[in-house]
Amino acid sequence: MNSKHDVLIIGGGPVGLSCAYYLLKSGRKVTIIDAKEIGKGSGSGNAGHIVPSHIIPLAAPGVVTSALKWMLDPAHSPFGMKVSLDPSYLAWLLKFVLACNEVNVGRGIKPLNDLGQLSAKNFAQLIIEEKFDCSYQEKGLLFLYKTEEAFKGGKHEGEFMQKHGIPVSVYDKTKIQEVEPAALDNVIGGVHFTGDSHLNPAVFLKLISDRVRALGAVMFENKPVTGFESAGGKVRVVKTASAEFEAEHVILAAGALTPSVARDLKLNIPIQPARGYSMTMSATAQMPSHALILGERRVAVSPMGNVLRFTGRLEVGNNSMTPNPVWIQRIENSAREYLRLDEKLDVKETWAGLRPTTPDGVPIIGRSPRHSNLILATGHAMLGLSLGPGTGQVVAQLVNGYEPAFSLSPMRLERF
Numbered sequence: 001m002n003s004k005h006d007v008l009i010i011g012g013g014p015v016g017l018s019c020a021y022y023l024l025k026s027g028r029k030v031t032i033i034d035a036k037e038i039g040k041g042s043g044s045g046n047a048g049h050i051v052p053s054h055i056i057p058l059a060a061p062g063v064v065t066s067a068l069k070w071m072l073d074p075a076h077s078p079f080g081m082k083v084s085l086d087p088s089y090l091a092w093l094l095k096f097v098l099a100c101n102e103v104n105v106g107r108g109i110k111p112l113n114d115l116g117q118l119s120a121k122n123f124a125q126l127i128i129e130e131k132f133d134c135s136y137q138e139k140g141l142l143f144l145y146k147t148e149e150a151f152k153g154g155k156h157e158g159e160f161m162q163k164h165g166i167p168v169s170v171y172d173k174t175k176i177q178e179v180e181p182a183a184l185d186n187v188i189g190g191v192h193f194t195g196d197s198h199l200n201p202a203v204f205l206k207l208i209s210d211r212v213r214a215l216g217a218v219m220f221e222n223k224p225v226t227g228f229e230s231a232g233g234k235v236r237v238v239k240t241a242s243a244e245f246e247a248e249h250v251i252l253a254a255g256a257l258t259p260s261v262a263r264d265l266k267l268n269i270p271i272q273p274a275r276g277y278s279m280t281m282s283a284t285a286q287m288p289s290h291a292l293i294l295g296e297r298r299v300a301v302s303p304m305g306n307v308l309r310f311t312g313r314l315e316v317g318n319n320s321m322t323p324n325p326v327w328i329q330r331i332e333n334s335a336r337e338y339l340r341l342d343e344k345l346d347v348k349e350t351w352a353g354l355r356p357t358t359p360d361g362v363p364i365i366g367r368s369p370r371h372s373n374l375i376l377a378t379g380h381a382m383l384g385l386s387l388g389p390g391t392g393q394v395v396a397q398l399v400n401g402y403e404p405a406f407s408l409s410p411m412r413l414e415r416f
Contacts, residue, residue: 005031005218007399008238008247010225010261012038014201014385015377016253017208018392021126024215026396031247032217033240035224035257039205042255042321042353043385045278047300047311048201049291050123050386051141052116053166053193056157057108057361058381059099075330078298082317088259089317092272095359095416107410108362113164114406115363116383119390120195126389127199130211134204135305137291141196142180144187144338145295154191154295167194182288182339198291200304201385225254228264234373235265249399252368253377255384256319256354267370270416271379273354275315279328281308282346288339297334307348310335314382316357323352357381359416365391366412367398375399376413 007023009016012034020030032038070077082089127136145151158168169192176183176190183190213219220240229237238245254261256273283306292301299312312331328350335341358364358379368374377395380387394404 002237002244002246005029005245005247007031007249007251008033008245009251009253010238011253011255012209012219012221013041013253013255014043014205014388015255015380015391016251017205017212018388019251019253019377019395020212020217020392021208021215022389022392022396023399024212024217026400028396028399030212030217031220031245032212033220033223033225033238033245035222037221038219039209040202042355044202044205045280045349045351045353046201046276046382046385047278047291047302047309048198048204048304048385049141049300049302050120050197050199051193051383052113052120053141053161053196054383054386055109055113055116055161055164055166056105057112058357059096059359059361060105061100061102063100064097076297076334078313080313080315080318082315084317088270089272092270092359093316095270099360104360108360109164111362111406111408111410115387115390115394118393118405119387120197122389122393123197130207132204132207134199134207136197136199138197139290140192140194141198141293142290143191143193143293143295144176144180144183145189145191146186146338147296148188150296151189154189158191158193161193168192169194180288180290180292182286184338184340187338196291198302198304200307204385225261230265230371233371235371248373250371250374251377251395251399252374255378256356258356258378265368265370265374267368267413268416269364269376269378269413270359271356271364272317273319274357274381275313275318275320275352275354276311276382277313277323277327277331278309278311278351279331279347280349280351282306282348284308284342284345286340294334294338297337299331299334301335301339314355319354321352321354323350325350355381355384363387363391363411364413365394366408369414
């Protein structure tokens with residue numbers, strides 16, 4: 001079977017669904033194909049944080065040193081990496097190490113800020129317009145600290161963010177207990193990024209998936225892409241085991257699977273999976289009132305109505321989506337260092353997902369250098385949900401021949 005389509009989106013996660021939404025709203029006809037269930041991949045179990053404050057790319061000065069220190073304390077380390085001699089993995093690691101400098105930070109801040117602000121604005125508008133009930137709260141993201149050294153670093157980072165227009169409040173020990181009653185007495189201070197927000201990502205993805213379908217999208221689930229045919233500088237055919245698709249425009253939004261999906265396209269897409277974990281439990285007696293980051297442990301905390309979620313760990317190069325119970329327990333242990341929690345948690349779900357991570361910590365968004373009808377929208381690392389609606393808008397603008405809301409030049413694939 002060979003079928004013709006207007007816009008074909010490969011990937012039904014936060015980015016693919018956001019692209020579909022904005023394309024449909026602009027009047028395009030959209031088809032989505034996904035290797036698994038649409039809206040239920042790695043985006044569904046994440047922290048649900050919408051963080052325009054995250055303008056510093058993952059590859060930054062001091063990251064390599066910090067990672068090595070963390071790995072010397074394996075019981076608490078928020079970072080891990082696969083040991084492998086795979087050439088693409090080693091090349092990615094080298095690029096990452098070389099990118100951990102001030103130049104890369106300076107290059108990455110503007111595109112991350114532009115995309116983050118646009119996404120936050122779009123989230124607020126979309127949720128109101130579509131009347132999505134997904135535990136969305138505009139209460140900011142609050143970092144908690146137990147040590148003077150970490151608190152000092154958090155305040156320094158907050159001052160840096162403020163210079164780039166990010167609203168920040170700093171709280172001392174007395175104020176933190178007032179602002180966040182769930183914090184233990186050993187928490188000495190906090191840094192509050194007041195322009196951030198959070199929601200339940202699984203519920204949001206179900207709602208936007210249903211809305212995209214209602215707007216007319218055709219969806220194919222459990223249909224992995226097996227290859228492509230290209231000719232004349234265009235993608236002519238997208239192949240699956242049971243069908244072939246022709247499309248005027250193709251959007252590649254396959255997350256951590258992007259390099260394997262795109263192997264026929266002869267593009268160098270330097271993305272490695274980075275596994276993360278979450279555990280979701282029934283609401284506790286003393287629920288946190290904010291979305292939190294537990295500063296020294298790098299664990300995210302997300303109150304979502306009648307459930308509470310802890311998210312943590314970044315394991316570069318690991319493709320497995322099976323939760324490691326050791327790390328689930330360590331994430332809980334870390335949370336107990338900061339928060340008033342029930343003696344026994346009613347755990348509903350444990351989860352592991354893959355974040356598509358570029359070596360410079362900036363997403364890849366823009367037209368393929370080899371195919372005039374292919375747009376890449378991938379490499380968002382831990383920010384796929386957070387940056388989804390902004391990515392969706394600029395991708396729709398590209399497809400429709402308009403100038404994007406801001407320059408995509410720093411995010412083009414050619415930078416590698």
